Amino acid sequence: MKIESLIRENIRNLAPYSTARDEYSGNLGIYLDANENPFDSGINRYPDPHQRSLKERLAQIKGVSPSMIFTGNGSDEAIDLMFRIFCTPSVDEAISIAPTYGMYKVAAAINDVKLVEVALDEDFALSAAKILEAVTAQTKLVFLCSPNNPSGNLLSGSDIERVLREFHGIVVLDEAYIDFAAQGSSFLSKIVDYENLVVLQTLSKAWGMAGIRLGLAFASELIISTMNRVKYPYNINVLTNRVALENLYSIDSQLTVIVSERERLRQEFSKFDFIKTVFPSDANFLLIKVEEPRKLYDRLIDRGVIVRDRSRIAGCEGCLRVTVGTPEENSKLLEILGDYQ
The missing domain is CATH 3.40.640.10 (Type I PLP-dependent aspartate aminotransferase-like (Major domain))
Structure with a gap:
């Protein structure tokens, strides 16, 4: 496979815009090349x-x-x-x-x-x-x-x-x-x-x-x-x-909590009769199929919890998408769902 042949001809022949920082990339000197404000504010360059x-x-x-x-x-x-x-x-x-x-x-x-x-x-x-x-x-x-x-x-x-x-x-x-x-x-x-x-x-x-x-x-x-x-x-x-x-530091501890909370939500969601399906997830959210998605969505909104209504998407009929929150947020969500039954 020739990747070059897949690129549009006008893009292959494109001469990109050359910035002042392309012509000089050092860190020393008096910069009089880019028409910037010379007074240092941390964002003037x-x-x-x-x-x-x-x-x-x-x-x-x-x-x-x-x-x-x-x-x-x-x-x-x-x-x-x-x-x-x-x-x-x-x-x-x-x-x-x-x-x-x-x-x-x-x-x-x-x-x-x-x-x-x-x-x-x-x-x-x-x-x-x-x-x-x-x-x-x-x-x-x-x-x-x-x-x-x-x-x-x-x-x-x-x-x-x-x-x-x-x-x-x-x-x-x-x-x-x-x-x-x-x-x-x-x-x-x-x-x-x-x-x-x-x-x-x-x-x-x-x-x-x-x-x-x-x-x-x-x-x-x-x-x-x-x-x-x-x-x-x-x-x-x-x-x-x-x-x-x-x-850009280690996020392992946060990932551990999110994945653990994802499993907790999955297990707890399966206990509610109005949640018909909890789809497997490898992400930081769960897709659930419920009996009346808009009714449940509105109830959650009334209680200050926002999820994503995906029920109008082909293949996701009847589904809501729930992001995994903090342990405290997830507990509040489960409390509200418990009152919904």
């Missing part, structure tokens, strides 16, 4: 357009080369770039599973790319055969989310690998919730084996930094370098970069 120090730290944590890391304004920026780099508007197509994260569909629509949704099998299982059957000559991207949102389950590793082997396009594997799954579930180490694999992760979930909007993409140096050429020059601001570096 433009940020490093390549986030070098942040990528070096992430490389240590993730065990990959900095040149194989893209940092974006949330994972949504990386998703959008996939369409902009690989899909010609009104010509090319993409595939996603369903139900899944809604931004794949939104980004496809924004970029005028047809998105074909392939329904997951029973219990939200991935079928590589069904994905491959949906591929046409115009299909350039396949989006898979594992653990999936809103179902919470890991997708079959063997089916993911079959898609990677047999689909001659780019496979985007969204691992936003992978930190909550069993160790060894991530496909991050496989980016050296599959040049058509792009793995998305984020600091918004397990790392507790949703407010700074920092998403990560891991792929071959060719794909990452192309993403860096297409992105806006200063896509990660000084404050986001600083906060990320200050907070």
